Amino acid sequence: MLLKKVCLNHQLCDILIKGNTISQIEKSINVPDEIIWDCTGKAIFPSFANTHTHASMMFLRGIGEDQELFTWLNTSIWPREAKLKPEHIYPLSRFAILEMIKTGTTFFCDMYGDADETVRAVNDMGIRSMIPYVGMDFFDENETERRLNQADLFLSGPSPSGRIIKGTSAHAIYTCSERLIRGLFEKAQNHQTYFHIHLSETEKEVHDCLNKYGCRPVELLHKWGVLGPKTILAHGVHFNEDELHILADTGSIIAHCPTSNLKLGSGSMNLQKYLESNIQLTLGTDSVSSNNSLSMITEMKVAALSAKQRVGSVLAGRVSDILKIATRNGFQAFGINTGRIEVGALADFVLVDLNNPLLLPNEQIDSHLIYAADSSCITDVICDGKPVMQNKTVTNETQIIDEFKRVVWELNRL
Amino acid sequence: MLLKKVCLNHQLCDILIKGNTISQIEKSINVPDEIIWDCTGKAIFPSFANTHTHASMMFLRGIGEDQELFTWLNTSIWPREAKLKPEHIYPLSRFAILEMIKTGTTFFCDMYGDADETVRAVNDMGIRSMIPYVGMDFFDENETERRLNQADLFLSGPSPSGRIIKGTSAHAIYTCSERLIRGLFEKAQNHQTYFHIHLSETEKEVHDCLNKYGCRPVELLHKWGVLGPKTILAHGVHFNEDELHILADTGSIIAHCPTSNLKLGSGSMNLQKYLESNIQLTLGTDSVSSNNSLSMITEMKVAALSAKQRVGSVLAGRVSDILKIATRNGFQAFGINTGRIEVGALADFVLVDLNNPLLLPNEQIDSHLIYAADSSCITDVICDGKPVMQNKTVTNETQIIDEFKRVVWELNRL
Numbered sequence: 169m170l171l172k173k174v175c176l177n178h179q180l181c182d183i184l185i186k187g188n189t190i191s192q193i194e195k196s197i198n199v200p201d202e203i204i205w206d207c208t209g210k211a212i213f214p215s216f217a218n219t220h221t222h223a224s225m226m227f228l229r230g231i232g233e234d235q236e237l238f239t240w241l242n243t244s245i246w247p248r249e250a251k252l253k254p255e256h257i258y259p260l261s262r263f264a265i266l267e268m269i270k271t272g273t274t275f276f277c278d279m280y281g282d283a284d285e286t287v288r289a290v291n292d293m294g295i296r297s298m299i300p301y302v303g304m305d306f307f308d309e310n311e312t313e314r315r316l317n318q319a320d321l322f323l324s325g326p327s328p329s330g331r332i333i334k335g336t337s338a339h340a341i342y343t344c345s346e347r348l349i350r351g352l353f354e355k356a357q358n359h360q361t362y363f364h365i366h367l368s369e370t371e372k373e374v375h376d377c378l379n380k381y382g383c384r385p386v387e388l389l390h391k392w393g394v395l396g397p398k399t400i401l402a403h404g405v406h407f408n409e410d411e412l413h414i415l416a417d418t419g420s421i422i423a424h425c426p427t428s429n430l431k432l433g434s435g436s437m438n439l440q441k442y443l444e445s446n447i448q449l450t451l452g453t454d455s456v457s458s459n460n461s462l463s464m465i466t467e468m469k470v471a472a473l474s475a476k477q478r479v480g481s482v483l484a485g486r487v488s489d490i491l492k493i494a495t496r497n498g499f500q501a502f503g504i505n506t507g508r509i510e511v512g513a514l515a516d517f518v519l520v521d522l523n524n525p526l527l528l529p530n531e532q533i534d535s536h537l538i539y540a541a542d543s544s545c546i547t548d549v550i551c552d553g554k555p556v557m558q559n560k561t562v563t564n565e566t567q568i569i570d571e572f573k574r575v576v577w578e579l580n581r582l
Numbered sequence: 583m584l585l586k587k588v589c590l591n592h593q594l595c596d597i598l599i600k601g602n603t604i605s606q607i608e609k610s611i612n613v614p615d616e617i618i619w620d621c622t623g624k625a626i627f628p629s630f631a632n633t634h635t636h637a638s639m640m641f642l643r644g645i646g647e648d649q650e651l652f653t654w655l656n657t658s659i660w661p662r663e664a665k666l667k668p669e670h671i672y673p674l675s676r677f678a679i680l681e682m683i684k685t686g687t688t689f690f691c692d693m694y695g696d697a698d699e700t701v702r703a704v705n706d707m708g709i710r711s712m713i714p715y716v717g718m719d720f721f722d723e724n725e726t727e728r729r730l731n732q733a734d735l736f737l738s739g740p741s742p743s744g745r746i747i748k749g750t751s752a753h754a755i756y757t758c759s760e761r762l763i764r765g766l767f768e769k770a771q772n773h774q775t776y777f778h779i780h781l782s783e784t785e786k787e788v789h790d791c792l793n794k795y796g797c798r799p800v801e802l803l804h805k806w807g808v809l810g811p812k813t814i815l816a817h818g819v820h821f822n823e824d825e826l827h828i829l830a831d832t833g834s835i836i837a838h839c840p841t842s843n844l845k846l847g848s849g850s851m852n853l854q855k856y857l858e859s860n861i862q863l864t865l866g867t868d869s870v871s872s873n874n875s876l877s878m879i880t881e882m883k884v885a886a887l888s889a890k891q892r893v894g895s896v897l898a899g900r901v902s903d904i905l906k907i908a909t910r911n912g913f914q915a916f917g918i919n920t921g922r923i924e925v926g927a928l929a930d931f932v933l934v935d936l937n938n939p940l941l942l943p944n945e946q947i948d949s950h951l952i953y954a955a956d957s958s959c960i961t962d963v964i965c966d967g968k969p970v971m972q973n974k975t976v977t978n979e980t981q982i983i984d985e986f987k988r989v990v991w992e993l994n995r996l
Binding site: 432474532536 | 647677841874894949958986987990
């Protein structure tokens, strides 16, 4: 595939994609018999990596507005989730991925039940994902064993695609026993893969951790030996200096979810301080039930503004930092060689319409992507060298929407 | 015009528009010879009132990122604005109004030079506006007189449409003399119209006001007699309790601009406290140079989240409050009988596509409008009973964009 006359960093160029890789970027490239894609009037950007979400929660968009995390979980979310059956997960995940694609995302790190069904959805939709088996035992030992066995089954099964990383996840330190958390981490480690957990989302969690375990959440996980460069901590709102040091030393990954944290009253992370602590910082939307969007574009705007609000300085949440945590950092954290438009990188990218009024004038287009763009600006999305959206159309879009509506209708009747 | 099968508050109904007014809302309406608009699959919402912006600043989108207000004004904005000529204002304003329409806005309160050109643009684009003559004298008495005379000329000329309110505006207390501010307010008062001013945007402004005048900004304007139900104060980030009392007593209007305030490091307004103080609170985007968007949808999301962040509570920035400040309150402040879908109200509204994936499932659509929607969800915009966007298309869209590009190109060469 040969992109002709595409705008990259304010310069027109041609970009040759061979297989799933960017193989050449030049002022002009001519290759006989190559499929030509005329990109006149379009700019190329790395696609987004959404490092924390729960794809299958799409049926809960906007449920329980203006409630705090624990009220929201207990009264709005968990009772509705109890109705879910495994067969709902595939259509719900596909619908989530449709929204991700339309808003320019080609990778997400998930956390939900019936992970095999999500694997199937990602495989069919053509994007990338880290999909963990998720455990939660509420400190019941029988449940711990059952969960660990299930994790084995999930990890030992084949992955249908190189685009899909299988891993493990424990919900949180307040829903999972030490044995489950260590066990799930070890299983991930044995398979050289990733471990994902919610951590330090609220002050209550930190307080309860201090009461129960006599130390703070990061210290606890460090003691249990489950931190490291393949451990992704979602939220991480309330880390203190000591915890940030441990996270930097162990190379652990933070999935910052500013909208969700503000919407559920969990607190506001100090982005600038975290960046200066040299930890691996990435960006996630969380699910639509606490956001209520999967758009990484909007998430970047909220990340930038809430970072400035947090410390009262315009120097926090700078354009270049925000773009980096939403693209390059996210892919890098998961060992995926993309998040940048360079020769040798995997061909994951979006094309945006330079004539869309929201992006005019084009001079400051990097900041427009954060502050002015929306899904209407994205025309094409490419993942692993293959188009997953062309001219604003995703394959089977109508069928995916209809199927989603059917599931919602069914769940509302249960 | 008869809207058939439109969704209003989760119920299907028919809505009859007679002239510029909503004249009937029933389960089913049949009127012979009326133009029928099939709204199957669409929901109706009030359009937005954007109560503070500078429409002609479109050429400055994204200029001077991550700078504070005064640095940004002095080094990024004012030197570029100095190049503007009166003939640029019409195409720049039209382009701004194009973005407003595409994001569902049918009224804006402006503040910019060459106001006659903006009046012409609003008239041609078919939406509503309060367009003031804007004065700034930098405390030079000759300039004061010149400005006051110009204000007279502007106000005494006819308004080309009932959709357009002419008024006056002084830039700010740190750029305008007492005589100019009082004079411009009085001229507005003599014409029974509105007076607009930036106020209490930064702590520096408050501090300088205390030093120079021995009182806080609201106290100063109160002493000068320029507060009241036709005075719109943009930003108002740093009002204390006493000032809030004065504002409630005088019925003055606040245009809250959360994105701009955070982006320029001006501070974060305490939305919840202001709401509880019973002041007239409305919402504005400010210009694209400090936002960088005119979308009231995104502004609502930022308003809700920053309100929650400001006080650390989910009960701040509730869905119903945010929708109200963005619609009903804004129109009401300017005496425009709309901002709600009711019989007798002016026919200003948007239609949204209920099948757009961003709005699914539809159950919580009020909160989706704030938290999940973007411009891609809005299909039609009606102002004063007439469509200004139909099926996502605004009349002369391509010409408006081309003309804007030509102006930007010209300004970049000067």
